[in-house]
Amino acid sequence: MTGRTRRYEKRYDDLLGLFANEAAFTEIARTRGAEIAYRVDEFRPSDRAGDVIFGTSMLYPGRVGDEFIFTRGHIHAVSDRPEIYFCQSGHGVMLMELADGTIRTEEMTPNSVVYVAPHWIHRSVNVGTEPLVTLFCYPADAGQDYDIIASAGGMRDLIVDDGSGGWTRIPNPRYRPRVTGSGAA
Ligand SMILES: O=P(O)(O)OC[C@H]1O[C@H](O)[C@H](O)[C@@H](O)[C@@H]1O
Numbered sequence: 001m002t003g004r005t006r007r008y009e010k011r012y013d014d015l016l017g018l019f020a021n022e023a024a025f026t027e028i029a030r031t032r033g034a035e036i037a038y039r040v041d042e043f044r045p046s047d048r049a050g051d052v053i054f055g056t057s058m059l060y061p062g063r064v065g066d067e068f069i070f071t072r073g074h075i076h077a078v079s080d081r082p083e084i085y086f087c088q089s090g091h092g093v094m095l096m097e098l099a100d101g102t103i104r105t106e107e108m109t110p111n112s113v114v115y116v117a118p119h120w121i122h123r124s125v126n127v128g129t130e131p132l133v134t135l136f137c138y139p140a141d142a143g144q145d146y147d148i149i150a151s152a153g154g155m156r157d158l159i160v161d162d163g164s165g166g167w168t169r170i171p172n173p174r175y176r177p178r179v180t181g182s183g184a185a
């Protein structure tokens, strides 16, 4: 991508506390903490509501224990703002969750498009062996809220190796359901 207005990179060290297997993470961070886990190049023409931010993201393959490497994940700060992702290469899963814990996954393979509808928390997961490269686009006034995941102990499900070359979803043992709506427990 040429003409970017920003590049943002996350190293393994920046992902501390996000993976379920803390011992496996500690071991990886000890030897490869400074390695880039993912990189985002974006073009942001302005922050105006009618404008769009677009760019490319490159998530390198990896695993922490059985869990596949992922982006930190967020909900848009203006939560009704959607996003689209076009997969250029690699094999990924878009893991999406509503505040009430409803989960959805969409597989990402080259030339597939994923629509992240308004109000969905979203995280890209690389379940393959090559970098997962996506082109993304979302409204320029959307912003990102990371606390919605952090305050719940992560997303409700983990995307893990199924032991036969694929991926599967298992419940996240650290997940604490959010209190949503009136009177919900
Ligand atoms: O913001 P993160 O959860 O770290 O994910 C990294 C990036 O993922 C996507 O590509 C989004 O469109 C970016 O806006 C975001 O910054």
Ligand SMILES: [Fe+2]
Pocket: 074, 076, 083, 122, 138
């Ligand atoms: Fe987003």
